[in-house]
Amino acid sequence: MSFAAAFFYLFAAVLVGSAFMVISSRNPVYSVLFLILAFVNAAGLFILLGVEFLALILVVVYVGAVAVLFLFVVMMLDVDFVELRQGFLQYLPVGAIVGLIFLAELVLVVGTWISGPGVTVTKTAVMTYPKGNTHAIGQVLYTDYIYFFQIAGFVLLVAMIGAIVLTLRHKANVKRQNISAQVNRMPEDAIKVVKVRPGQGI
Amino acid sequence: MPSVLPPLGAVLPELLLAVSAILLVLIGAIQGEKSANLINGLAIAALVAAGVLVLLQPGTTVVAFHGSMLVDPFARFMKVIALLGAAASLVMSVDWLSRAQQARFEYAVLVVLASLGICILISAGDLIALYLGLELMSLSLYVVAAINRDSVRSTEAGLKYFVLGALSSGMLLYGASLLYGFTGSVNFAEIAKVATQPSLGLIFGIVFLFAGLCFKVSAVPFHMWTPDVYEGAPTPVTAFFATAPKVAAMAVFVRVAIEALPNVTHSWQQIVTFVSIASMVLGSFAAIGQRNIKRLLAYSSIGHMGFALVGLAAGTQEGVRGVLMYMAIYVVMTLGSFTCVLAMRRDGRAVETVDDLAGLSRTRPLMALLLGALMFSLAGIPPLAGFLAKYYVFVAAIQAGLYALAVIGVVASVIGAYYYLRVVKIMYFDEPAEAFDGMPGELKAVLGLSGLFTIFYFVYPAPLIEAAGAAARALF
Numbered sequence: 001m002s003f004a005a006a007f008f009y010l011f012a013a014v015l016v017g018s019a020f021m022v023i024s025s026r027n028p029v030y031s032v033l034f035l036i037l038a039f040v041n042a043a044g045l046f047i048l049l050g051v052e053f054l055a056l057i058l059v060v061v062y063v064g065a066v067a068v069l070f071l072f073v074v075m076m077l078d079v080d081f082v083e084l085r086q087g088f089l090q091y092l093p094v095g096a097i098v099g100l101i102f103l104a105e106l107v108l109v110v111g112t113w114i115s116g117p118g119v120t121v122t123k124t125a126v127m128t129y130p131k132g133n134t135h136a137i138g139q140v141l142y143t144d145y146i147y148f149f150q151i152a153g154f155v156l157l158v159a160m161i162g163a164i165v166l167t168l169r170h171k172a173n174v175k176r177q178n179i180s181a182q183v184n185r186m187p188e189d190a191i192k193v194v195k196v197r198p199g200q201g202i
Numbered sequence: 203m204p205s206v207l208p209p210l211g212a213v214l215p216e217l218l219l220a221v222s223a224i225l226l227v228l229i230g231a232i233q234g235e236k237s238a239n240l241i242n243g244l245a246i247a248a249l250v251a252a253g254v255l256v257l258l259q260p261g262t263t264v265v266a267f268h269g270s271m272l273v274d275p276f277a278r279f280m281k282v283i284a285l286l287g288a289a290a291s292l293v294m295s296v297d298w299l300s301r302a303q304q305a306r307f308e309y310a311v312l313v314v315l316a317s318l319g320i321c322i323l324i325s326a327g328d329l330i331a332l333y334l335g336l337e338l339m340s341l342s343l344y345v346v347a348a349i350n351r352d353s354v355r356s357t358e359a360g361l362k363y364f365v366l367g368a369l370s371s372g373m374l375l376y377g378a379s380l381l382y383g384f385t386g387s388v389n390f391a392e393i394a395k396v397a398t399q400p401s402l403g404l405i406f407g408i409v410f411l412f413a414g415l416c417f418k419v420s421a422v423p424f425h426m427w428t429p430d431v432y433e434g435a436p437t438p439v440t441a442f443f444a445t446a447p448k449v450a451a452m453a454v455f456v457r458v459a460i461e462a463l464p465n466v467t468h469s470w471q472q473i474v475t476f477v478s479i480a481s482m483v484l485g486s487f488a489a490i491g492q493r494n495i496k497r498l499l500a501y502s503s504i505g506h507m508g509f510a511l512v513g514l515a516a517g518t519q520e521g522v523r524g525v526l527m528y529m530a531i532y533v534v535m536t537l538g539s540f541t542c543v544l545a546m547r548r549d550g551r552a553v554e555t556v557d558d559l560a561g562l563s564r565t566r567p568l569m570a571l572l573l574g575a576l577m578f579s580l581a582g583i584p585p586l587a588g589f590l591a592k593y594y595v596f597v598a599a600i601q602a603g604l605y606a607l608a609v610i611g612v613v614a615s616v617i618g619a620y621y622y623l624r625v626v627k628i629m630y631f632d633e634p635a636e637a638f639d640g641m642p643g644e645l646k647a648v649l650g651l652s653g654l655f656t657i658f659y660f661v662y663p664a665p666l667i668e669a670a671g672a673a674a675r676a677l678f
Contacts, residue, residue, distance in 0.1 A: 151334040161312065
């Protein structure tokens with residue numbers, strides 16, 4: 001067994017194990033932490049494949065931003081996950097059957113892939129970029145794929161507008177900071193000097 | 203190295219929509235909610251201007267962005283119809299927007315963004331552009347459906363649409379990935395070169411892809427969301443849903459079937475035939491029991507999508523021409539019908555049941571006459587526009603040898619005539635209910651134009667037939 005293969009099995013085993021722990025652990029915070037472990041191992045698999053850009057994006061975006069955001073949400077919202085998961089075992093048999101059917105279909109479909117006729121016509125050579133695939137992606141992302149890149153930007157804009165439209169509420173009774181009022185406040189407005197005689201109070 | 207930027211004229215309508223959407227967001231953010239009417243007006247202007255730009259484009263086929271965007275007569279025809287539908291539904295929402303608590307400037311901005319998605323979708327030349335355009339359109343629609351966020355029904359409609367839409371996107375994406383895996387390309391023209399004989403994986407991909415597209419055109423068995431969303435969403439939003447997105451989804455449906463899979467017609471013809479029959483039959487029967495006019499129009503639109511798909515099932519140039527004409531006439535009729543639904547207000551409150559129309563011929567004779575004509579046309583009674591639309595798709599089906607499909611379609615349209623005629627009967631022969639509030643001028647204008655088109659289309663049908671014919675030729 002070669003060095004790379006050993007690492008492949010290591011990453012794959014930890015990935016599958018931690019993915020299982022994500023859905024089975026009782027504490028939601030542990031679930032998110034296992035999710036992070038799963039992401040990091042998936043990144044390891046990407047590096048073994050030689051796609052270091054995807055690997056690092058996975059770590060930076062998913063671990064650095066998305067998973068941490070999950071962690072915040074889980075910690076800040078008081079969701080009773082035990083209650084949510086109560087029907088889990090009850091639905092397991094049906095879910096398992098559906099999963100098996102899907103698996104069988106996938107095997108059937110993927111099984112015919114080798115004999116897919118005519119694929120060779122459109123088969124393109126693997127891109128060989130001497131400076132690595134980060135460089136390669138950088139060369140095409142803003143040139144050949146500028147159209148998709150811009151549409152994706154608009155999709156994100158819609159998501160942002162949508163989130164604001166549906167959730168932002170201007171409440172009337174919220175106390176907000178009024179900076180000009182603060183700056184214009186004079187000592188006379190706020191402080192009253194009172195001469196207090198000893199032993200008498202005000 | 204050749205320039206990646208396409209000739210500017212080809213992408214000008216899309217660019218205009220994109221830039222105006224961003225500018226309108228900025229104006230709204232600076233001016234606040236009070237600018238809702240101004241932004242609505244500007245959005246209408248932008249949509250009309252984009253439509254004019256599409257009309258001004260030369261009649262040739264331009265391929266832009268390495269085949270991701272196709273600007274051909276087919277795309278131009280569908281874009282004009284879709285932009286017309288979007289602009290008209292914004293015109294119809296002027297009165298709705300001016301009512302106090304619903305003044306939200308984001309509504310018009312989201313409609314412009316959805317229209318941008320619609321144009322991208324109609325021009326899509328590969329699976330990635332198809333998916334991105336579809337998502338841009340759908341995401342905007344989910345938000346617009348729930349825009350009346352203090353109403354339980356509106357939020358329910360938005361959530362329902364979102365969850366089911368996400369599921370359908372998943373199916374579509376799965377189908378697209380299989381199609382890519384089995385043909386080695388995402389480009390429609392390349393797929394057509396490789397997909398010369400049906401293989402198991404290819405058929406799997408087609409089934410999933412078509413399932414996703416059927417959801418977007420709300421064809422049976424993926425229609426469940428339609429009545430609930432139509433009923434729950436605010437009425438101008440429903441009018442928008444029933445027109446422009448349907449046109450876009452139908453356009454991309456036709457384009458994928460004809461342009462990417464022309465050599466495996468038999469693999470998808472059965473699917474389209476089944477979906478078409480199921481939609482026509484369900485649209486006819488399920489609408490009979492509906493008392494809410496928006497639900498009735500929802501089932502009616504399901505049925506109409508079935509009729510339009512008859513033309514696609516034929517798979518011929520005549521069939522595609524039939525689909526294009528059907529969609530154009532359908533959009534005009536639907537806009538007219540929804541102006542009447544919007545005008546159904548008593549004492550400032552909207553009423554939505556069919557029985558509220560009772561005796562309309564005596565309280566508002568002109569509105570009753572036009573709505574009656576629209577209902578006859580939706581039922582497909584000659585010589586109105588709806589009849590000619592149905593005529594062309596059925597003729598195409600018969601020419602393609604799909605006799606059973608054509609016969610079932612005609613039978614379904616006769617059954618469907620029952621509930622359209624029931625509306626006419628209630629308007630003309632029932633005891634008058636209390637009169638509706640006055641109809642705002644812009645609704646009158648849209649209703650008048652739509653009614654006149656529907657009634658007098660048969661006098662001079664040539665321009666639309668020619669334009670649709672030229673558009674259909676571009677695909678073959």
